[in-house]
Amino acid sequence: MVYPDNFENKIGFDRIRSQVKALCVTQGAVDKLFEAAFSDDYESVVARLGQVFEMRTVLMMDNGLPEGSFVDMDAFLKKGAVEGSFLDVGELAALRKGLAMVHGLVAFFNARTDEQYPQLRALCSGVDGFPEIINHIDSIVDKFGKVRDNASAELFSLRRTIRDRESQVSRRLQQIMGQAQASGIVDGDVSVSIREGRAVIPVAAANKKKIKGLIHDESATGKTVYIEPIEVVELNNELKALEYEERREVVRILTRFTDAIRPDLPRIRESGDFLTTMDFIRAKARFALANDCTLPIVENRSSIRLIRARHTLLAQTLRREGKEIVPLDLTLTDDKHILVISGPNAGGKSVCLKTVGLLQYMLQKGFLVSVSENSEMGIFKDIFIDIGDEQSIENDLSTYSSHLLNMKNILRSAGERSLILIDEFGTGTEPIIGGAIAEALLEKFEQRHCFGVITTHYSNLKYYASNARGIQNGAMTFDVQNIRPLFRLEMGKPGSSFAVEIARKIGLPEEIIRSASEKAGSDHINIERQLREIARDRRYWEQKRDKIRQAEKRVDELSEKYQSELETLKAERSRLLREAKAEARQITAEANKQIENTIRVIRESQADKEKTLEVRRKMEEFKETLEQDSAGDEAIDRKIEQIRRREQRRAERRNRKPETGSATPAPPPEKPRIVEPGVKVRIKGQDAVGEVVSVSGKRATVGFGQILTTLDAERLEPISNAEYKKAVRNERSAPVPVTNYSTAERRLQFTQQIDVRGMRVSEALQATQDFVDEAIMLGFSEIRILHGKGTGALKEEIRNYLRAVDLVKSARDEHEELGGAGITVVKLDL
Incomplete structure (x- = not known):
């Protein structure tokens, strides 16, 4: 069930359908587009989505798809089913194009493997392209859409006779015209004309009685008449009779063909329906390609996990304006099945709600959706929406009464397989009772385990959501410093309306703002302040986390690089040491032989023993020197082990969750507010730091080390002296490659x-x-x-x-x- 009846208009699906309609070639495809129903049957939805996704892949990756014509064959096939009727030449040519396209599509998909396009291959199963009928049509009609002379022996004979008669008429007319021109009756520059299918001679009105014949026409001025000479009237009559006989023969040929295919017309109509179905699927696939739509993971249960979801129509508008849309991440599960979104006006709450409704509806209508491929979307039996002002003068309904009527109809049918979308829940009446009724309805939706996305400004709904088991809060983020919405949804916390900040930004008098704050009461103001502080702190720590993540990434990359270099160095050193040791052993062996030989000689010659000891001592020192080289291997091993331990400690720190209730972080060091000479600055989005030397208008000259650079002051971000010193130390400690850079x-x-x-x-x-x-x-x-x-x-x-x-x-x-x-x-x- 989809509620209300104008659901498609509310979420914008009617505009999506109009765009797909423009991509359809056949009226049959357009009819299928408007007949396509919202389905809660899992197998049917998956099959339709698979067909469109496979066609999208074909259009994007495969160049072999037939480029023939998509033709509506149903109308003239119904005509051909009537006994005694026949298909005319144009309908025969259209039938041939349609059947050829069917044959080409079936051959294309059957030539692919089962794994490539299984859904489209299944769609082709049992579809006949009727090649014998195509050949039969080719024997009757040529490529220009004309009946061939040899379509029958009688037609061939008739057309040959007609050509002979036409030649006779032409020759006789030329003779008569030549005589008339020689006599001065007809001008020398005129030629034979055709009037009412008859060959005639243009003659001046003054000379019309000088040529015997039938007058068929005259010029607009009346100065020229067109005469058929009496000598060729009989030939023209015979020619006209032959043409009538030719037409009757063509009708006989077409009637015989239609009679021959009439038994196959039901199957041919099935092939025609297949062709319009493929046209419909192709139109949806082309729309998906143009709007970056894809197939998410579809589950046979009620759930939603949107990753990088975009409202298709909003994305089109922003793309035309050269802007980027902020994607939506949103999750509804069995445990947390209702999301209550709060936040500032014009912050994107309604866009989030409409995005969920549009994408879910498109999915269950068989359209690919604008999400990341790893998104997960389930199947809902019902989708309800309550959005916008629906007051009705005719039905004597106020805005709030219409909302209550919608709530009544939703409660009547909503269940655990229902998706409920309510914008500005509870508004339209006195806030206290409106909020109370909204809270009671929210409690009932939770009890029924309905899935839903609800937007609100009411604090009591935020409190209820924070304590309810199946409901979670969500906040549209807001840039407190620049007083502007960021259009990004954050799950798990309520949002502030930032009404005071917005009022102050647009220039509302300060005394009005102070008076309003006093009237609202300290409790409300404190709550709003706490929500703002939460938003500010969250944004601060997100930025901090991103910087830490980037730093850790750089450290990991360097560590991996150094470890790889050490491993390479170790392998190379080991190789060199092995070679050196082998060479050293060989040298040592030869030296020992030499020494032993020397000692033997010394003994035999009764030489000094001290000399002998000195020779041996030097030899031992040489051997120890060779052995010490192997200690390098152990040092490298220790270095690699240190790197591994350091990476392990870093991974443990990353995985360690922060303790709850930790102290509030110390505020960042105070920074200068403006760019002026002597202020330390950083280029926004970069790590380079420097000192402002001078400022001229909107341009500033900054010293980065030994380099002076002039750039826009808006690109500079003032930093504290502590940040500057830390950045300079990091730059000095980093290895600086020597370059000659111009x-x-x-x-x-x-x-x-x-x-x-x-x-x-x-x-x-x-x-x-x-x-x-x-x-x-x-x-x-x-x-x-x-x-x-x-x-x-x-x-x-x-x-x-x-x-x-x-x-x-x-x-x-x-x-x-x-x-x-x-x-x-x-x-x-x-």
């Missing part, structure tokens, strides 16, 4: 496009990061990243990174003729 020369050599196709995701992200950093440093305001289309995973990771860079103004697909979704065009705010 900015002007590098700018001339810089290419504004990078190709990351074929790279692993980590490699592509690192290359993109370096590319973007260099473009920012060199002052390029637009760059292009060539990542290809593929599965879209690499593009999504690159877009995620670009969203985290403050100086990235926008990231969009390239124009279709220049590469489309395979290229991301990045505009930098420089």
Whole structure:
């Protein structure tokens, strides 16, 4: 059940359907589009989604799909089913195109493996392309849509006779015209004309009695008449009779053909229905490609886990304006099946609600949806919505009465397989009783285990949600510093309306704001303040967490790099030591022989014993030196073990959960508020720090080490002296490669496009990061990243990174003729 009747208009599905309608070729496909029903049958929904997803893959990846015509065959096939009727030549040509397209589609999908397109292959099962009928039509009608001369022996004979008669008429007319021109009756520049299917001669009105014949027409001025000479009247009459006979023969041929295929018409109509079905699926697949829609994980139960969900229509609008939509992450499970969203006005609460409703409805109507592929969506039996102002003068209903009537109808049918969407729950009447009724309804929805997304400003609903077992709060985030909504949903906590901050931003007098705060009471103001502080602290720690994650990532990469280098060094050192030891043993053996020989000689010659001892001592020292080289292996082993232990401790710290009730973190060091000479600054979105030397208007000259750079002051972020010293220490401790870098020369050599196709995701992200950093440093305001289309995973990771860079103004697909979704065009705010 879908409630109310205008549900599709409320969530915008009517506009989605209009766009898909424009992509349909046949009227039969349009009829199927409007007949497609909301389904709660899991197998049916999965089959329809699979068909569209497979067709999307074909359009995107496979170039072999037939490019023939999608034809509506139903109308003329119904006509052909009547005894005594026949299909005309145009209908025969359309039937041939349709059957050829059916035959091509069936052959295309049957030629693929079962694993490639199983749903579409199943759709082709039992469908006949009727190649024998196509051949029969080809024997009757040529490629120009004309009946062939050899369609029958009688037609061939008739047309040959007609051509002979036409030649006779033409020759006789030319003779008569030549005589008339020689006599001056007809002008020398005129030629034979055709009037009412008869060959005639244009004659001046003054000379019309000089040529015997029938007048068929005259010019608009009356100065020229068109005469059929009496000598060719009989020939023309015979020619006309032959043409009538030719037409009757064509009708006989078409009637025989129609009679021949009439027994097969039911099966041909099935093939025609298959063709319009494929046209319908193709239209939905083309819409999915144009709007980045895909197939999520569909489960045979009631649940929702949306990852990077986008409202399709809103995404289209923002794309036309060159803006990026903020994706939605939302989860409803058996444990937490109702979400109560609060937050500021115009912060995106209603968009979240409509996004859930639109995507769930599209899914159960057989449309792919704008989510990440790893999203999970279940099947609901009912979808109810209460949104907007529905007061009715005719029915004597106020806005609040209409809301209560909707609640009554929803309560009548809602159950554990129902999805309820309510916007501004409880509003429209006196707040206390309105909030109380809304809380009672929310309690009933929870008891019935309904799934739902509800938006509200009422504090009592936030409190109830925080204590209820099956309900959770959600907040639309808000930038407290800049007083602007961020349009991002955070699960698990209520949101503040930020009414005071918004009122102050738009310029409401301060005394009005103070008076309102006093009237609202300290308890309410304190609660709002606590919610704002929670939002502020959460945002602060999110930024902190992101920085820590990035730092740990860099540390892990360096650690992996050093470990790899140490392993390589160890292997190389071991190899060299083995070779050296082998050589040393050989040298030692030879030396020992020599020494023994020397000692033997000395003894035999009764030489000094001290001399002998000295020779032996030097030899032992040499051997010890060789043995000490092996100690290098042990030192390398100890270094590698230290790195492994350090990584293990870091992993344990990451996995260790913070203790609840921990002390509030100390506030960050106080920072300067404005950019002025002597202030320490950082370029926004980068790690480089420096000191402001001078400020001229909106431009500032900053010293970064030994380099002076002039750039917009808006790009600079003041920092404390402690942060500056820490950043400088980190820069000094890091290994600095010695380079001879010329900015002007590098700018001339810089290419504004990078190709990351074929790279692993980590490699592509690192290359993109370096590319973007260099473009920012060199002052390029637009760059292009060539990542290809593929599965879209690499593009999504690159877009995620670009969203985290403050100086990235926008990231969009390239124009279709220049590469489309395979290229991301990045505009930098420089």
